[in-house]
Amino acid sequence: MTHTVEQHFDGRSPRVRDIYDTIVGVAREFGPVEEDPKKTSIHLNRKSAFAGIQTRREFLILTVKASNDIPDARVSKREHTSANRWYHEIKLGHPDEIDHQILDWLRNSYELSG
Numbered sequence: 001m002t003h004t005v006e007q008h009f010d011g012r013s014p015r016v017r018d019i020y021d022t023i024v025g026v027a028r029e030f031g032p033v034e035e036d037p038k039k040t041s042i043h044l045n046r047k048s049a050f051a052g053i054q055t056r057r058e059f060l061i062l063t064v065k066a067s068n069d070i071p072d073a074r075v076s077k078r079e080h081t082s083a084n085r086w087y088h089e090i091k092l093g094h095p096d097e098i099d100h101q102i103l104d105w106l107r108n109s110y111e112l113s114g
Helices: 014-030 100-112
Strands: 034-037 042-045 049-055 060-066 077-080 086-093
Touching: 014 042, 014 049, 014 060, 034 100, 049 100, 060 100, 086 100
Parallel strands: none
Antiparallel strands: 034 042, 042 049, 049 060, 060 086, 077 086
């Protein structure tokens, strides 16, 4: 079954789409980005996935990878998958929450995927 980006926004607040569009727009400033919709999430790819996005009714969960832990209260879940790889989940409820820190994490994740 083929999944689409649009399917992930069915029954969601328009604000969730705004958050997503902001993330994709910012990521495209780093370089090429491929939107890769899956069954339960949307991957944003460079050469490999650098971000995962899970939509919810009123917010989305952004997953970024890093080479080390990110000790920040906004990281709701962290997973240490190998010696030099961590995955961090950040809950975003409004486009204004995408500040310089989120942009740095996203940029770092983009660079790791090159």
